Amino acid sequence: MEEIRTESDIVRCRSLARAFAGRLGFGKVDQTRITTAVSEIARNTLVHGGGGSMTIRVVEGNGLEVLFVDAGPGIQDIDLAMRDGYSTAGSLGLGLGGARRLIDEFSLESKVGAGTRVTMRKYPSKQAWG
Amino acid sequence: MGRVASALRLGDCLLVTPQGDLHDSAADLFLEETLESLNKARCTSLILNMGNVEVVDSFMGRTIGELIQAASLHGVKVVVVGLRPEVAITMVEMNISIGHVDTALNIDNALNILNKKRIRP
Numbered sequence: 001m002e003e004i005r006t007e008s009d010i011v012r013c014r015s016l017a018r019a020f021a022g023r024l025g026f027g028k029v030d031q032t033r034i035t036t037a038v039s040e041i042a043r044n045t046l047v048h049g050g051g052g053s054m055t056i057r058v059v060e061g062n063g064l065e066v067l068f069v070d071a072g073p074g075i076q077d078i079d080l081a082m083r084d085g086y087s088t089a090g091s092l093g094l095g096l097g098g099a100r101r102l103i104d105e106f107s108l109e110s111k112v113g114a115g116t117r118v119t120m121r122k123y124p125s126k127q128a129w130g
Numbered sequence: 131m132g133r134v135a136s137a138l139r140l141g142d143c144l145l146v147t148p149q150g151d152l153h154d155s156a157a158d159l160f161l162e163e164t165l166e167s168l169n170k171a172r173c174t175s176l177i178l179n180m181g182n183v184e185v186v187d188s189f190m191g192r193t194i195g196e197l198i199q200a201a202s203l204h205g206v207k208v209v210v211v212g213l214r215p216e217v218a219i220t221m222v223e224m225n226i227s228i229g230h231v232d233t234a235l236n237i238d239n240a241l242n243i244l245n246k247k248r249i250r251p
């Protein structure tokens with residue numbers, strides 16, 4: 001379990017996720033997808049969640065699971081939060097929608113006043129080019 | 131600039147290379163220092179070399195977009211080069227846009243683009 005308390009913790013989470021994904025045999029593109037999704041959610045955990053933790057583990061199917069937990073204010077409107085984060089139209093900009101598209105299984109539980117849990121899973125795909 | 135990116139002057143063009151992945155405050159610093167360097171050197175063009183960047187998330191994407199926009203407003207022609215394929219794919223999938231900007235595979239091609247766009251007397 002990794003603590004997310006500072007910006008350099010986000011950097012560390014990215015490196016750990018990439019290394020873990022590499023060891024599990026994910027290709028370069030998937031490694032980048034995973035690392036980018038981790039970067040987004042780790043930032044949310046720090047900036048919106050007031051800090052929290054990340055846990056990475058292997059799951060059935062040789063997949064990678066990343067879990068983020070914080071005890072922050074929680075997300076009031078989850079649907080709104082899941083809309084494309086990167087936008088000039090004044091959206092919440094949480095990057096959740098984007099991260100979700102990079103991942104195979106994505107779940108978000110949040111309770112206002114209690115905190116947020118984000119679970120992401122990615123499974124290795126067959127290589128098109130050997 | 132040396133801490134987060136390297137900058138090289140090529141005539142009136144500034145070639146800037148972010149060094150590796152920039153976390154948030156480093157990205158902000160990169161934005162400020164690049165704009166300042168452009169201003170000081172009175173460059174008319176900027177080549178943004180993304181060859182060393184392994185991850186572009188929404189924050190970095192937004193920062194790069196801002197840099198391109200601010201430079202353009204300043205009358206600086208911008209070309210982005212060297213974006214890694216896996217980074218480009220991820221940006222598209224995340225719907226991260228850096229706005230309309232010319233791109234090139236490498237610095238040579240970028241210079242060709244810039245030369246073509248130069249107003250000839």
